Amino acid sequence: xxxxxxxxxxxxxxxxxxxxxxxxxxxxxxxxxxxxxxxxxxxxxxxxxxxxxxxxxxxxxxxxxxxxxxxxxxxxxxxxxxxxxxxxxxxxxxxxxxxxxxxxxxxxxxxxxxxxx
Amino acid sequence: xxxxxxxxxxxxxxxxxxxxxxxxxxxxxxxxxxxxxxxxxxxxxxxxxxxxxxxxxxxxxxxxxxxxxxxxxxxxxxxxxxxxxxxxxxxxxxxxxxxxxxxxxxxxxxxxxx
Numbered sequence: 001x002x003x004x005x006x007x008x009x010x011x012x013x014x015x016x017x018x019x020x021x022x023x024x025x026x027x028x029x030x031x032x033x034x035x036x037x038x039x040x041x042x043x044x045x046x047x048x049x050x051x052x053x054x055x056x057x058x059x060x061x062x063x064x065x066x067x068x069x070x071x072x073x074x075x076x077x078x079x080x081x082x083x084x085x086x087x088x089x090x091x092x093x094x095x096x097x098x099x100x101x102x103x104x105x106x107x108x109x110x111x112x113x114x115x116x117x
Numbered sequence: 118x119x120x121x122x123x124x125x126x127x128x129x130x131x132x133x134x135x136x137x138x139x140x141x142x143x144x145x146x147x148x149x150x151x152x153x154x155x156x157x158x159x160x161x162x163x164x165x166x167x168x169x170x171x172x173x174x175x176x177x178x179x180x181x182x183x184x185x186x187x188x189x190x191x192x193x194x195x196x197x198x199x200x201x202x203x204x205x206x207x208x209x210x211x212x213x214x215x216x217x218x219x220x221x222x223x224x225x226x227x228x229x230x231x
Contacts (some may be wrong), residue, residue, distance in 0.1 A: 035220065043205050045222035091160065095220070103150045103211050103220055104173045107160035 002027040004092050006108035013082045013115055020067070021077040021111045023092035031097025034075040035105065036066065039089040048090075051075060053097075082115045089113075119144065121210050121223035129229045135196040138226045142189050142210030148172075148218075149191040151183060154205040154225075163206075166191055167213070195228075203230045 003026040013019040025034065036048040051059045051066045059066040067076040079086055089112050093105040122141040130136050142149050150165035150173070162175040166185035183193040189210075195202055205225045211218045 037222070042224065043207075043227065044224040045207055045209075047219060047221055050219055093160075102173050103148050103165050103209065103218075104162050104175075105150075105152075105160075105209075105220065106162070109159055 002029070002032075002094055002096050002106045004094050004106055004108035006092055006111050008111045009109070010112045010114070013079075013113065015084060015115055015117055016081050018078060018080045019082055019113065021079070021090050021092075021113065023075045023077065023108060025073050025075060025092075025094050027073075027094065027096055029096045033095045033097075034066070034068070035093045035095070036064070036075075036077045037091045037093065038086075039091060039110070041088075045091070049077065079113075084115050084117070087113060087115045121208055121221055123206075123208050123223035123226050125226060126224065127227045127229075129231060130198050132198055132200060132230055134198050135194060136198060136228060137192055137194045138206055138208075138228075140191045140193075140208030140210075140223060142191070142208075143221055146210035146212055146221075147189050148211040148213055149185055149189060150209045150211075150220075151191070151193050152207040152209065153177075154207060155201075155203070160207075163193065198230045200230050202228065204228060 005024045032053045034051045038046045049061045049064045065078045089110045091110045092108045148167045151163040165173040185191045207225045209222045211220045
């Protein structure tokens with residue numbers, strides 16, 4: 001069974017600093033996708049970045065980058081130049097490749113990020 | 118381009134009642150999936166619909182059901198509500214569910230059962 005582990009329940013970072021949120025995963029499927037989402041207190045789940053298991057390059061989306069280390073089964077999210085608006089809960093999630101497709105995501109427990117002045 | 122739209126955003130129901138939540142996916146998206154989020158259990162997959170057919174199902178009792186219409190809009194229904202059904206229900210849409218398709222979520226429906 002697939003599993004996502006986020007070991008940091010809470011993180012603090014100074015504004016304008018970079019921060020890394022950890023995510024490790026476990027799956028026996030060679031084809032999978034890894035997602036990061038941001039969830040503010042309003043509840044909306046905001047897509048940040050995606051990495052496919054066969055992607056050669058680490059994914060980047062603006063200030064977000066994904067440090068993908070396949071052999072270590074880790075997919076850490078790096079946020080550069082943190083802003084006050086980055087304060088939120090962050091979830092790592094995985095979709096296993098399945099014949100016929102499928103959108104079942106397995107989520108980690110999340111990391112609450114607080115950006116301070 | 119409009120995002121995933123969920124209605125209602127907030128609702129309060131009494132134990133034993135039933136509730137129907139609605140989700141309109143991003144235009145062109147044919148896959149719709151539903152998740153329940155609670156403080157105790159975190160985010161859990163309920164089910165996924167693609168082209169009006171249930172393609173995946175999570176480990177929830179039969180009181181939880183869903184359907185998808187020909188325009189890809191989806192509804193989920195919870196019958197005989199229990200206090201433990203109080204949660205944020207999130208809907209997500211994707212083009213097809215194939216590897217590489219990004220999954221986008223809506224703002225969620227906050228359900229309180231009293």
